[in-house]
Amino acid sequence: MRQTRVLVLGAHGMLGQALVRRFSADPGAVLVTAARQEADFCLDVTDDAALAAAVSAARPDVVINAAAVTNLAAAERDPGLAYRVNARFAGVLAELCRTAGARFVQVSTDHYYTGDGAALHDEATPVRLLNEYARTKYAGEAFALAYGGSLVLRTNIVGFRYQAGHPTFVEWAIGELQAGRTMRLFDDFYTSSMTVRQLADVIAAAAGRGLTGLYNVAARHAVTKEQFVVALSETFFGRPPVYERASVHGMPSPVQRADSLGLDTRRIEAALGIRMPELPDVITSLKEEWNEHAV
Secondary structure, three states: OEEEEEEEOOOOOOOHHHHHHHHHHOEEEEEEEEEEOOOOOOOOOOOHHHHHHHHHHHHOOOEEEEEOOOHHHHHHHOHHHHHHHHHHHHHHHHHHHHHHOOEEEEEEEOOOOOOOOOOOOOEEEEOOOOOOOHHHHHHHHHHHHHHOOOOEEOOOOOOOOOOOOOOOOOHHHHHHHOOOEEEEEEEEOOEOOHHHHHHHHHHHHHHHHOOOEEEOOOOOOOOHHHHHHHHHHHHHHHOOOOOOEHHHHHOOOOOOOOOOOEEOOOHHHHHHHHOOOOOOHHHHHHHHHHHHHHO
């Protein structure tokens, strides 16, 4: 049986690491990685010639783009870079995949909705583009979908990066909980976050089925950051956190933020015949990975 060649771009990021672990353990896949350093192909994603050479040499059946400028403030400071990485790069990759006859998976975002609390938004819900991150990621979706072999996934992910000095939200929260410090937790910022490990499994299943088009991939319900960290603390440490409630709109930041990021996942559930995780499943997945890394 022929193995599927999978090229992962952004292999050292939070999601990229999960994808590398997922496809490295798959006997039906041959994994090829691309990143700035320590990868099969070391490149800058804004270098079209290097990217084209890598795709040609990798001979992929599936290309997964996990590279992005995800920091909202960084995107505001340098909108040109955000456009080149989050938008234009997706268009270049889509065309390279068309030429190579490869399927393309573009990982997008949920930063498109605001003002309606825990509501869940389906793929047809009108979006609001409040900042450069949202604008460039939405443009990236359009560029990717210009190729009929593209699968675009809107999502919100949590997990571990394992890079000292650059903690993820979950790594920061665990550190604060371990130290017993008082945390400020948003009670008005809603997401339907899933773990990178869970998303990697869905990407593998969707790519294997040859899905194309736009899908939401997330937890089944939207919860606040307050609710998320309370559940995290109780599962990891058997106690509630010490915290104060805060508003996402009270942050000392010039970036305008969406606050109602819940995603309706019924379309992907129907397409793959699966049930997306709920908050307890997400927290359990994090605890399992945390325990594994600690061994």
